[in-house]
Structures are given as C-alpha cells and as structure tokens.
Amino acid sequence: MVAADAAAIPLAARTRGLRKVYRGTVAVDHVDLDVPMGAVLGMLGPNGSGKTTTIRMLLGLVMPTAGEVELLGHRLPDGAAAALPEVGALVESPGFHSFLSGRENLLRLAAAEPHLHSGRIPAAVSESLERVGLTGAANRRYKGYSLGMKQRLGLAAALLVPRRFVILDEPTNGLDPAGTREVRSVIADLHAAGTTVLVSSHLLAEVEATCTHVAVLNQGTVVAQGELAELLDSGNAGLLITTPEITLAVDALRDNRIPARAVPDGVRADLTATTAPAVVETLVRAGVPVHEVRRDRTGLEDLFARLTEDGAAAEAAEFDLALPIPEEAR
Numbered sequence: 001m002v003a004a005d006a007a008a009i010p011l012a013a014r015t016r017g018l019r020k021v022y023r024g025t026v027a028v029d030h031v032d033l034d035v036p037m038g039a040v041l042g043m044l045g046p047n048g049s050g051k052t053t054t055i056r057m058l059l060g061l062v063m064p065t066a067g068e069v070e071l072l073g074h075r076l077p078d079g080a081a082a083a084l085p086e087v088g089a090l091v092e093s094p095g096f097h098s099f100l101s102g103r104e105n106l107l108r109l110a111a112a113e114p115h116l117h118s119g120r121i122p123a124a125v126s127e128s129l130e131r132v133g134l135t136g137a138a139n140r141r142y143k144g145y146s147l148g149m150k151q152r153l154g155l156a157a158a159l160l161v162p163r164r165f166v167i168l169d170e171p172t173n174g175l176d177p178a179g180t181r182e183v184r185s186v187i188a189d190l191h192a193a194g195t196t197v198l199v200s201s202h203l204l205a206e207v208e209a210t211c212t213h214v215a216v217l218n219q220g221t222v223v224a225q226g227e228l229a230e231l232l233d234s235g236n237a238g239l240l241i242t243t244p245e246i247t248l249a250v251d252a253l254r255d256n257r258i259p260a261r262a263v264p265d266g267v268r269a270d271l272t273a274t275t276a277p278a279v280v281e282t283l284v285r286a287g288v289p290v291h292e293v294r295r296d297r298t299g300l301e302d303l304f305a306r307l308t309e310d311g312a313a314a315e316a317a318e319f320d321l322a323l324p325i326p327e328e329a330r
C-alpha cells in the first residue's frame with residue numbers, strides 16, 4: 001500500500017498526535033491511527049500499552065491532553081453528537097444497573113438511541129439478545145451474570161441499532177471458547193454487512209483470526225499499522241510442509257534454489273524469493289508425499305514480540321514501521 005493510496009481511503013476514525021497524561025503518567029502519546037472504512041482493525045498491544053485509553057478518546061469518553069480525533073468524518077468533541085449515534089461500543093464498565101435484568105437494561109439504553117423508533121424498541125432488544133446468545137438469560141438480573149454474560153450484554157448494547165462503526169474493547173475477555181467463537185462470528189457478520197469494526201486485544205491469534213488490518217501499540221504509541229496480510233507477509237515468511245520424506249524434500253527444494261531446512265515432521269521452506277504454489281509443485285515433481293502445508297506465522301509473532309519489547313518503540317520509530325514495512329525492518 002503506497003502512501004498516496006492510503007491517503008485516498010476513506011477513514012472511519014483518524015487520530016493525529018493523540019496524547020493523554022493522567023497525573024504524570026503518559027498513557028498515550030503521538031498516536032496517529034487510521035481506521036479504514038469497511039476494515040476490521042485489530043488494535044494489538046500488551047497490557048497497559050494504551051488501547052483502552054485510545055478507544056475512550058475515540059468515543060469522546062476521555063478528553064485528550066493533546067491531539068485530534070476524527071470519527072466518521074466529524075472532529076471531536078464538537079462533532080460528537082453527529083458521529084456517536086452511528087457508533088456502537090463495548091468498553092469496560094458499560095454502566096448497567098445491577099438490579100435490572102439484561103433485557104430491562106437494554107430497553108433503557110434503546111430508549112436513548114436517537115436512531116431507533118420507539119415502536120421498534122422491544123424487537124430490536126430481542127434481536128440483539130438473540131444475536132449474542134443471551135435470550136435464555138435475558139430476564140435474569142444483571143447482578144447475577146457471569147463475566148462472560150456481562151460481556152455479551154455489552155456487545156448486545158453495541159449492536160442495538162445498525163451501526164456504521166463498532167468499537168469493541170477486549171470483547172472476548174471472560175468468554176469461554178464457545179463465546180469467543182460467537183464474538184468472532186458477530187464480527188464477521190458486521191464486516192460482511194460493510195460495518196467498520198475496531199477491536200482491541202492483547203492476543204495475536206485473536207487478531208489474526210478476525211481482522212483485515214492491525215495497529216500495534218506499545219508504551220502508549222502506535223509502532224506499526226496496516227493490512228494484516230502485509231504484516232503476515234513481512235518478516236521471514238515461510239511454508240511448513242509435513243512429510244515423512246524430510247531429506248528428499250530438503251534436497252528437492254535446495255536443488256531448485258529454495259532455501260529449506262528440516263523441522264519436526266517436515267521441512268520449512270523460505271518464501272522470500274518464491275511462492276507457496278511453486279514450493280508445492282517442486283515437491284510433488286520430486287515425488288515427495290506432501291501431507292500438509294501451512295504458512296509459518298512466526299514472521300508476525302517475531303515482529304510483534306520485537307515491537308512490544310522494552311525499548312521497541314524507539315526501534316520502530318527509527319525504522320518508521322508504518323506500513324509498507326521498509327526492507328531494513330524485515
């Protein structure tokens with residue numbers, strides 16, 4: 001992606017020079033974040049890297065110490081009233097009433113939705129509860145909900161009306177594997193419907209499974225951002241091939257000038273100068289039985305680990321790791 005293209009892509013959210021200082025603690029600094037319209041952007045970063053603070057500033061819940069926030073084309077804080085009704089959000093402590101049921105809580109929130117006609121409220125609440133798998137527990141008091149059920153109710157609140165932009169802060173926190181899969185499926189449905197989604201996580205695998213774009217935060221600043229596919233292709237990309245004929249496979253690849261080495265159960269082929277189909281074709285032509293082929297994702301893991309280590313922000317700044325990732329950073 002060249003810079004000129006990036007500038008032409010409409011953005012659901014854009015921050016420039018965003019900074020937040022809490023009583024001497026710099027929570028977020030120099031954050032220039034671009035959330036392309038229609039993207040599912042994973043905001044990835046270790047605990048305390050500034051994800052929640054950035055999200056709160058995007059939603060106008062926290063005033064930045066410095067910098068600009070633009071949400072759906074409206075500059076905050078003045079444009080908040082125009083932008084926020086089109087934004088659904090799940091953030092920490094959503095402020096539900098403990099003595100009301102899940103359904104009653106949603107009915108109260110729905111009544112405050114400017115884009116929801118009062119006659120549609122009961123149906124919208126039921127649909128939203130159904131979507132997050134809470135219909136069975138809808139009439140129980142919020143007070144007795146498990147952490148996972150609270151998360152689901154927060155998600156239901158974010159989805160009460162069709163939104164152009166949905167922001168989810170750690171949506172799978174406290175969810176079991178089935179709940180995690182459901183959240184992923186809700187995100188996939190939103191994406192398919194053209195909704196822009198920003199989802200924060202400290203889990204690399206979760207971002208890989210759901211996102212089209214990624215922004216990596218460390219120590220309050222964005223150290224890399226861009227399309228996930230480009231990040232996956234960065235670093236030392238490789239292919240892992242499972243085969244019982246390891247020696248034959250390594251020899252066949254090396255004979256065809258594809259760097260390869262033995263790994264447990266197979267070989268790892270370097271994709272720097274070739275493609276996955278070319279590797280497979282070379283092996284099949286050499287009579288190597290190929291049992292399984294998958295991308296070696298250590299490229300992204302290595303990159304993420306490097307970017308989020310102590311002092312990594314300085315390194316990233318040095319290499320200007322906003323995508324495209326320059327050669328010297330690979």
Ligand SMILES: Nc1ncnc2c1ncn2[C@@H]1O[C@H](COP(=O)(O)OP(=O)(O)OP(=O)(O)O)[C@@H](O)[C@H]1O
Pocket residue numbers: 022023025026027028045046047048049050051052053054202
């Ligand atoms: N209200 C606050 N008052 C003081 N410091 C705060 C406040 N909110 C956040 N911080 C500090 O700002 C930094 C960034 O916190 P933030 O919650 O934004 O990170 P995060 O990436 O969302 O972390 P996590 O994954 O643990 O939720 C941390 O050092 C945190 O202690």
